[in-house]
Amino acid sequence: MIRNRDNFLFFIPILITLIIILLTSLLMYQLRQFGQTYLTETEKELQVDVKQVLYVVEPLLKLKQYSALTNYCNEFKDEKIRITIIDNNGKVIADSNTEINKTDNHLNRPEIKSALSGKPETVIRYSSTMQSEMIYKSVPILIDGKKYVIRVSVSSHNISKTLDNAEKNIYLTFFIGFGGVLLLTLYILIRVRIPFNKLQQSAIKIASGNLDTDIFVPKNGVLWELSRAINVMSKQLKRQIKNMKKLENFRSEFIANVSHEIKTPLTSILSAVEMLESLSPTNKTEIKCLQIISEQSNRLNTLIQDILSLADLEKRQIFKNRDFAELTISSTVENAISLCQGVINNTNIELEILENTPIKIFGNSYLLEQAINNLIVNAVKYSQTDKITVKSYIENNEIKISVKDYGIGIEKDECSRIFERFYRIDKARSRELGGTGLGLAIVKNIVKLHNGKIEVISKPNQGAEFIISIPII
Ligand SMILES: Nc1ncnc2c1ncn2[C@@H]1O[C@H](COP(=O)(O)OP(=O)(O)OP(=O)(O)O)[C@@H](O)[C@H]1O
Numbered sequence: 001m002i003r004n005r006d007n008f009l010f011f012i013p014i015l016i017t018l019i020i021i022l023l024t025s026l027l028m029y030q031l032r033q034f035g036q037t038y039l040t041e042t043e044k045e046l047q048v049d050v051k052q053v054l055y056v057v058e059p060l061l062k063l064k065q066y067s068a069l070t071n072y073c074n075e076f077k078d079e080k081i082r083i084t085i086i087d088n089n090g091k092v093i094a095d096s097n098t099e100i101n102k103t104d105n106h107l108n109r110p111e112i113k114s115a116l117s118g119k120p121e122t123v124i125r126y127s128s129t130m131q132s133e134m135i136y137k138s139v140p141i142l143i144d145g146k147k148y149v150i151r152v153s154v155s156s157h158n159i160s161k162t163l164d165n166a167e168k169n170i171y172l173t174f175f176i177g178f179g180g181v182l183l184l185t186l187y188i189l190i191r192v193r194i195p196f197n198k199l200q201q202s203a204i205k206i207a208s209g210n211l212d213t214d215i216f217v218p219k220n221g222v223l224w225e226l227s228r229a230i231n232v233m234s235k236q237l238k239r240q241i242k243n244m245k246k247l248e249n250f251r252s253e254f255i256a257n258v259s260h261e262i263k264t265p266l267t268s269i270l271s272a273v274e275m276l277e278s279l280s281p282t283n284k285t286e287i288k289c290l291q292i293i294s295e296q297s298n299r300l301n302t303l304i305q306d307i308l309s310l311a312d313l314e315k316r317q318i319f320k321n322r323d324f325a326e327l328t329i330s331s332t333v334e335n336a337i338s339l340c341q342g343v344i345n346n347t348n349i350e351l352e353i354l355e356n357t358p359i360k361i362f363g364n365s366y367l368l369e370q371a372i373n374n375l376i377v378n379a380v381k382y383s384q385t386d387k388i389t390v391k392s393y394i395e396n397n398e399i400k401i402s403v404k405d406y407g408i409g410i411e412k413d414e415c416s417r418i419f420e421r422f423y424r425i426d427k428a429r430s431r432e433l434g435g436t437g438l439g440l441a442i443v444k445n446i447v448k449l450h451n452g453k454i455e456v457i458s459k460p461n462q463g464a465e466f467i468i469s470i471p472i473i
């Protein structure tokens with residue numbers, strides 16, 4: 001998700017960078033094209049100029065009229081073009097812009113070299129004589145067996161400078177644009193991405209139940225409003241949860257108080273029944289009535305005990321008062337079995353421990369024994385099995401405790417419901433056996449207190465396996 005958001009956030013700077021690179025390349029290309037065209041055009045013009053100069057110079061050279069040649073060249077003194085006539089030794093015979101005795105030997109000038117070897121040439125180079133960049137066009141002519149070079153040139157200083165400036169400006173625009181993109185990216189990173197990630201982390205913590213998380217609220221910027229809204233929302237949620245916890249606590253306390261209040265008269269009833277029974281009544285009706293009072297009072301007593309156990313577990317969960325200590329799972333399993341040994345001994349059921357891991361964990365051994373005991377007693381009471389197997393083992397960093405029977409099993413729909421309070425599959429039979437329907441709800445709460453979970457794997461007539469999983473920390 002973060003990757004997608006980053007792609008989205010940085011898409012715009014990347015796009016702008018690409019556009020800048022594209023535009024710069026296009027402008028540079030256009031500029032080069034322009035330079036090239038200018039050069040070609042100038043070359044053509046120089047070509048025409050050379051032809052015209054040749055037309056005048058050739059006969060003068062033939063007649064060796066060098067002063068006329070100098071006069072002709074001097075006529076171009078103030079023109080844009082410069083005319084130079086050089087002999088085969090590189091000596092300047094006439095030049096429109098400089099006095100010939102001040103010019104050095106031209107034999108090494110590339111355009112002269114080339115022309116003397118018979119090839120007309122166009123060269124752009126810096127002229128030390130003119131102290132400017134020039135475009136030279138040189139052609140050879142042969143007069144009475146002697147080679148001369150006619151060179152016509154024009155300054156390219158202005159256009160070169162213009163092109164150079166344009167190039168510099170393009171580069172400058174590119175770097176300014178690039179700098180702008182860098183600043184934009186930094187802005188997105190500092191003002192959007194980092195605060196967004198911090199805000200997301202806070203939101204994840206709140207979503208996982210940690211409502212004391214401080215929400216990161218940036219001082220300003222695009223996320224200010226959103227952060228503030230989440231902050232307000234989390235505070236309201238905290239208040240609501242506090243109220244709900246209060247109500248829940250009130251409810252548990254009320255139930256516990258009522259149960260306690262019922263317990264006192266119930267104990268008196270039970271001891272009165274015991275006293276009457278000790279008098280060994282002989283009247284059949286009296287015996288029957290006493291039996292009913294005794295049975296129902298005991299049922300009520302069990303119900304009250306279970307309700308109190310549930311209320312106690314809920315309270316422990318809310319106040320995190322778990323009374324945890326180091327315990328060895330194998331011992332807890334053995335203790336739970338010995339708790340229900342009496343019930344098993346009254347049946348023909350065989351109980352077998354298949355595997356028992358002596359791993360130490362932090363937990364409430366009394367409650368865990370009660371949970372395992374509950375599962376075994378259920379198997380004895382409801383499954384009609386002849387065998388129960390118990391095992392404890394480690395799997396995926398969890399300690400698993402399994403209680404399995406091979407009896408009537410549980411329908412799929414019932415499997416998810418049996419952990420609900422007061423839910424019994426066969427109400428009449430369960431009541432007959434003294435069940436309140438709270439046993440598995442208590443087991444579920446005990447496991448929850450250990451941050452674990454309970455599941456049942458069962459199919460009709462194929463037995464049922466209850467598995468408790470507790471994470472090993
Ligand atoms: N091993 C099992 N095989 C078949 N049915 C079962 C098994 N264990 C539980 N049940 C069914 O699930 C119902 C709920 O069990 P639970 O332990 O919550 O209540 P209970 O045993 O009726 O009451 P209590 O445990 O409070 O005495 C039982 O009434 C029974 O119908």
Ligand SMILES: [Mg+2]
Nearest residue numbers: 374378439440
């Ligand atoms: Mg039970």
